[in-house]
Structure formats: structure tokens, C-alpha cells
Amino acid sequence: MRKFLFAAGACVVASSAMAQSSVTLYGIVDTGFIYNSNAGGERQYAMSSGNMSGNRWGMTGVEDLGGGISAVMRLEAGFSSINGTIGQNGTEFGRQAYVGLSSNTYGSVLLGRQYTTVYDFVGPFESGLAWAAAGAGFGAHPGDVDNLDGTNRANNLIKYQSPSYNGLQFGGMYSLGGRPGSVGTNQIWALAASYGIGPFKMAVGYQSTHNPNFSFFGNKANDSTTASNMRSPVYSGYATAGSQNIFAAGGSYVLGNATLSVVYSNTRFGSLGTQGVTGMTAAQNAYRGTAAFNSYEGNVKYQFTPSLSVGVSYAYTSNGGNNGSGGADYHQVNVGTDYLLSKRTDVYALVFYQKANGIDSTGRAATAALFGATASNSDRQTVALVGIRHRF
Incomplete structure (x- = not known):
């Protein structure tokens, strides 16, 4: 009888523990076709992977520890649906890999590879992230120079995010550089806050990065430890920078079926x-001081029906130049539509246009370079995209 009662009690305890913890498998498969009006001087017709959303599979875990506190974890891997290769330049869980604690009262503290705080708070106001092919990056500001599209994650990251206090939320992060004898080398830190009331929402954030070519742009498995990891001509000439500082702010207002946003x-x-x-090059090694980019964007998304939405945006980015790079500016228009076939499957069509002027960071005439696409050899570029996305 004692054995029976012990076994029964063990089953009750195990059932209770299982009810208070869970692991969920999830993912996205997104594939389409693109037309590039000028890919290095040639027209291009190609299949494209991870367009509206980056392809991924992952696992999330939650365990109730009592007292309103839960242990949480996430492992998230990127991949190409065209050829099956690992994403994020060969990093197995390159999208996210973290563990931490979460509380509805005190907020969350997460440790590991993650998105940045400025991306979390300000990114959703940018059309590139909200509805214009966030996965492929075509709709991002040139080169995703401000990382609002989330191209770069941070390693060794400690991140805090508060709960909402009557619409006010804030957060911060610190990425340890890990260099013996030098605390500041390769470190990244950021602060951000948001406030929302009724149809209005706004956010602001600041990020400081030391040695960005290696700590931020080059922190994946197959990135270079000596050469440039900053591949867009918009800013690749500035790979010798000792720092990258990003200030970003955005706001939105919901007016009926329309959402108007500025960034x-x-x-x-x-x-x-x-x-x-x-x-x-010798000219690029001679750059000194600071090179600054300013990006301004306005966009609107209109929800015609619960299944059909359309968006349009205009963004202007300017670079003041530095010692030989005479300065460039970029005009970009994004137009897109998305239609839900079900709760988990949608089809989409988008068009992106960019016009470049001046001298870019490489010291040459600026060429149009929609992020994620093969760069143009002229000052203009158009990319058209259609595809299908499935979530599981």
C-alpha cells in the first residue's frame, strides 16, 4: 500500500510540474521571387528566401517558479528555404539564444544573444520592420544603418525590460566585450523608453557601440576577425570607426483603419x-573624425479588411561625408500589400525604389543599394517582390 501511495503521489507532483512548465516549437517559412532592375549592371530574376520575415525555427520554454516569477528561454535558428543553409553567416542559433527570468510585476532580465533594445522599442515604427520585407531587409533605411530593421543582434547581452506602467515602459542592455584586461573593448550598451495612450504611441532610444566592425557587425560564426564586416557601400568605408552611436525616435497614431508613423x-x-x-583603401584608412547619417521616414498602413492591408512609405537618409567621402543622400519609397489566406499563411507583393546622390563612404559616386539586394552600378534601383509566408 505504501508503494502504491508513493507512486500515486509522484504522479500528482509530476503532473503539477508539467502543468506549470512548457516548451513550444515554432517557426516561419517564407519564400518568393524578386526582380532587381539593376544588380551590378544587369537585370536579375531570382528566388528569394525570408522576405517578409526571416526564415526560422525555434523553441521557447517557460517554467513557473512561483511568486509571479517564471524562468524563460529561447533558441532560434535562421535558415534559407532556397538551399537549406544556416542563416546569420553560419551561426547555428544566430537569431536568438537566451535564458532569463520574467515577472509581470518587475519585468524581465534575459542573458544571451538577442535583439537590441533600440530595435525593440523604436523599430516597430519603421516601415521596413512593420510591413516592408523585414526579413530580406529591402525596406530598411540604406544599409540598415540605424539597425531598426534588426539586422545585427548583440552577443553576451544582459537585457532588462520593464512591465508597462500606465502606458510607460523602459529598458536597457549591456553587452560584455569579454576582452581580458579591457572592460570597454567591444562593449555595447543602450537605453530606451516608450509611452502609449489611446491611439498614440511614441518611443526613443540610444545605443553606444565600441569597435562596431567586430563587436556588432562581425559577431557571427563566419565573420572576419581582421577584415571589414560592414558590407553595404553606404557605410563600409567607415569600418575603421572606434565607435557607433545611434539615437532613434518614432511615433504612431491610429486613425480609423489607418496607422500613421514617423521615424x-x-x-x-x-x-x-x-x-x-x-x-x-589608403583613402578610407585616412578618414578621421566622425561620419554622421540622418534618416527621416513617414509611412502609413491601411487595413482595408481584416485580411487585406496596404502600406506606403518615403524615407530620406543623408551622410555628411568625411575626408574624401564627399557625402551622399538616399531617397527611398516602399509600397506593399499583404493578404491573409488564413491565420498562419499569407501572400504579399511589394515594390522598393531608391535614388542615390553624391559620394558614398567608399569615396566613389554613390550607387543605389537597397539593403539585402545586389547593389546597383547606377544611382537608381527598383526591386519588386511577390511571395508566400507560413507560420507554424
Whole structure:
């Protein structure tokens, strides 16, 4: 009888524990076709992977620890649906990999590879993230220079995010550089806050990055430890920067079926010439001081029906130049529509246009370079995209 009672009690305890914890498998598969009007001087017709959303599979876990506190974890891997290769330049769980504690009263503290705080708070106001092919990056500000599209994650990250206090929320992060004897080398930190009331919402954030070519742009498995990891010509000439500082702010207002949003960002590559990077030209190695980018965007999304939405945006980005890069500016228009076939499957069509002027970071005539697409060899570029996305 004692054995029976012990076994029964063990089953009750096990059932209770299982009810208070869970692991969920999830993912997105997104594939389409693109037309590029100028891919290095040629028209391009190609299949494209991870367009509206980056392809991924992952696991989330939650365990109730009592007292309103839960242990949480996430492992999230990116991949190409065209050829099956691992995403994020060969990093197995390159999208996210973290563990931490979460509380409805005190907020959450997460440890590991994650998105940045400025992306979390300000990114949703940018059309590129909200509805214009966030996965492929075509709709991002040139080169995703302000990271509002979330191209770069941070390693070794400690991140805090508060609960909402009557519409006010705030957060911060610190990424340890990990260099023995030098606490500041490769470190990244950020602060951000948001406030929402009724149909209005706004957010503001600031991020400071040391040695961005290696700590922020080059923190994936197959990235270079000596050469430039900043591949967009919009800013690749500034790989020798000792710092990258991003200030971003955004706001939105819901008016009936329409959501109107505005975004501003200022990105500064500072202390140019202080970081040793192989493969740079003599002119680029001679850059000194700071190169600054200012991006301004206005966009609107209209929900015609619960299944059908349409969006349009205009963004202007300027670079003041630095010692040989005479300064460039970029005009970009995004137009897109999305239709839900079910709760988990949708089809989409988008068009992106960019016009470039001036001299870019490489010291050459600026060319249109929609992020995620093969760059143009002229000052103009159009990319059209259609595809299907399925969530599970």
C-alpha cells in the first residue's frame, strides 16, 4: 500500500510540474521571387528566401517558479528555404539564444544573444520592420544603418525590460566585450523608453557601440576577425570607426483603419581610423573624425479588411561625408500589400525604389543599394517582390 501511495503521489507532483512548465516549437517559412532592375549592371530574376520575415525555427520554454516569477528561454535558428543553409553567416542559433527570468510585476532580465533594445522599442515604427520585407531587409533605411530593421543582434547581452506602467515602459542592455584586461573593448550598451495612450504611441532610444566592425557587425560564426564586416557601400568605408552611436525616435497614431508613423534616427561612426581593418583603401584608412547619417521616414498602413492591408512609405537618409567621402543622400519609397489566406499563411507583393546622390563612404559616386539586394552600378534601383509566408 505504501508503494502504491508513493507512486500515486509522484504522479500528482509530476503532473503539477508539467502543468506549470512548457516548451513550444515554432517557426516561419517564407519564400518568393524578386526582380532587381539593376544588380551590378544587369537585370536579375531570382528566388528569394525570408522576405517578409526571416526564415526560422525555434523553441521557447517557460517554467513557473512561483511568486509571479517564471524562468524563460529561447533558441532560434535562421535558415534559407532556397538551399537549406544556416542563416546569420553560419551561426547555428544566430537569431536568438537566451535564458532569463520574467515577472509581470518587475519585468524581465534575459542573458544571451538577442535583439537590441533600440530595435525593440523604436523599430516597430519603421516601415521596413512593420510591413516592408523585414526579413530580406529591402525596406530598411540604406544599409540598415540605424539597425531598426534588426539586422545585427548583440552577443553576451544582459537585457532588462520593464512591465508597462500606465502606458510607460523602459529598458536597457549591456553587452560584455569579454576582452581580458579591457572592460570597454567591444562593449555595447543602450537605453530606451516608450509611452502609449489611446491611439498614440511614441518611443526613443540610444545605443553606444565600441569597435562596431567586430563587436556588432562581425559577431557571427563566419565573420572576419581582421577584415571589414560592414558590407553595404553606404557605410563600409567607415569600418575603421572606434565607435557607433545611434539615437532613434518614432511615433504612431491610429486613425480609423489607418496607422500613421514617423521615424527619425541619427547614426554616428566616430573615431575613424582607430580600428585596424585589413583590405581598406589608403583613402578610407585616412578618414578621421566622425561620419554622421540622418534618416527621416513617414509611412502609413491601411487595413482595408481584416485580411487585406496596404502600406506606403518615403524615407530620406543623408551622410555628411568625411575626408574624401564627399557625402551622399538616399531617397527611398516602399509600397506593399499583404493578404491573409488564413491565420498562419499569407501572400504579399511589394515594390522598393531608391535614388542615390553624391559620394558614398567608399569615396566613389554613390550607387543605389537597397539593403539585402545586389547593389546597383547606377544611382537608381527598383526591386519588386511577390511571395508566400507560413507560420507554424
